[in-house]
Amino acid sequence: MTTVQNLDRLEERQARHTLSVQSLSKSYGEGADAVEVLHELDVRVEPNEVVCIVGPSGAGKTTLLRCLAGLLPPSSGKVMLGDQEMTEPLSEVGVVFQDYSRSLLPWMRTKENVAFPLQGRGMGRSQRMALAEQCLDAVGLPAVGRKYPWQLSGGMQQRAAIARALAYQSEILLMDEPFASVDAQTRFDLEDLVLDLRKRLGISIVVVTHDIDEAVYLADRVVVLSGHPATVVDVVDVPFGMDRDQIDTKADARFTEARRRILNEIRH
């Protein structure tokens, strides 16, 4: 019974809001020492869309993601969820951090980690545990709920972090270099998991990455950041739709073209 109820809720969470930044700038420091990192960015993430943000390292990708998450106030401009301005983290937006080994709490079992944000919302124990179980299932981790995060491999920990964001019932998932420190095969599996979740749950996903292949493979649109301070130098539409394949998609001429275009922009 509770299961059905939870699933209904999850469907309700299907992305409806557009997450956007409007002429967002961010500077660190104050006065004459201030360093502008992001300059007048405009980015939109439509419901059920995958948007990848690429750029050379130090381009302020993570800064942008932290602004989108409501963790960092912009120096000027706005972060909007629908028509509401975001000034703090909102429950519509779940974050998966790059450093999965530190974002999962080592003193809680994996399932408790996944259920923890729900406890903050006042959901009863049995209900949140059932939902956590489901979300672990959904990311392909059906049997590890009783284990501690440090007993899992890197890829499994990152799946658990994704499950936690899903359990939180966010409609928009923000991922900061989520697969930067797992091996290549695990990385492909996780990329396909992201696409699969988008397709099945109807959520929007923002992935920050420095890997251009990954960006083109995942994204409906790739936002290219470059320069100091970083500006949006290009937005590349990727026309592959919902169903993609690690081999066929990457061999497609349009994939190669998008890849070449982005690489040229980042090099300059």
Add this chain to the structure above:
Amino acid sequence: MAISEKLSPPKVVPDPKRPSGPARRPDQKRFAGPARRRKIALVMWQLATAVLILLVWTLVYASGYFSPDLVPPFWDVAVRFVGLAVDPVFWAALAATMSSALVGLALSIVVGVPVGMFLGITPAFYRSTQFLIDLGRSFPVIALLPVMVLMLGATREMEVVVVFSGVVWPILLQTIYGARRIDPVIADTVRSYRIPMGLKFFKVVLPNAAPFAVTGIRIAASASILIAVGVEVLSLTPGMGGNLARAQTDGAPALALAYVIYSGLVGLVLNKILWLAEGRFLGWNRRVTGGGQ
């Protein structure tokens, strides 16, 4: 129907052939042999060290540089050591010292951990009390002794107070440190998942501080025995220290040394017990920080 379909497990399932997680590798058994040999080698080295110390002791004794009233031969001490084990006077002294030390330690925990947590999560209070804490921890507690003896006499209460004022500092400092030192990634996680204050305190700040507080308690436990014995030696309060001092003035150095060795052993055993308890309750911490992952 469409709904349940949405959450059915995806096709991406971890490849069972790939090692996932720290599963025990089949070739791990092969290392059992060398591991045991290393252990035996370690014990041999420890024995050799002990023999060496006894040898140096005997040489010092045999050289006659110190009078035998100051440095007795180790076999005399060994006889006394065994004798004490069946002496009810010794056990009473041990109980007295232990109870003072442990009551002082318990008070330190009861005060140090909550105060440390409070100061750790309220930066304003921490900053305004920091100089007091720095002063307190560097204060030589034995210097308090004459004042305490005047105020409370050479009593059990006085001993407990001195132990407390000596060992509350490591517990307090470690707890403050643990409560303040939240990993930035965890802090971001807690914020972005909008974990409310109370839940954050009990499920994040407290477990995060626990291993630090326990380290403080372990340091404090050894120190509590040390201070209790020290207080007894100086003020002749009944207990191991009192008996030790009396044995020394009565010209029974072997007995005094036997007491010294027992004092050391008590501290060692207490430390070991706490170490085991820590492993039992905070095992995750050793696994996380111990590497090997």
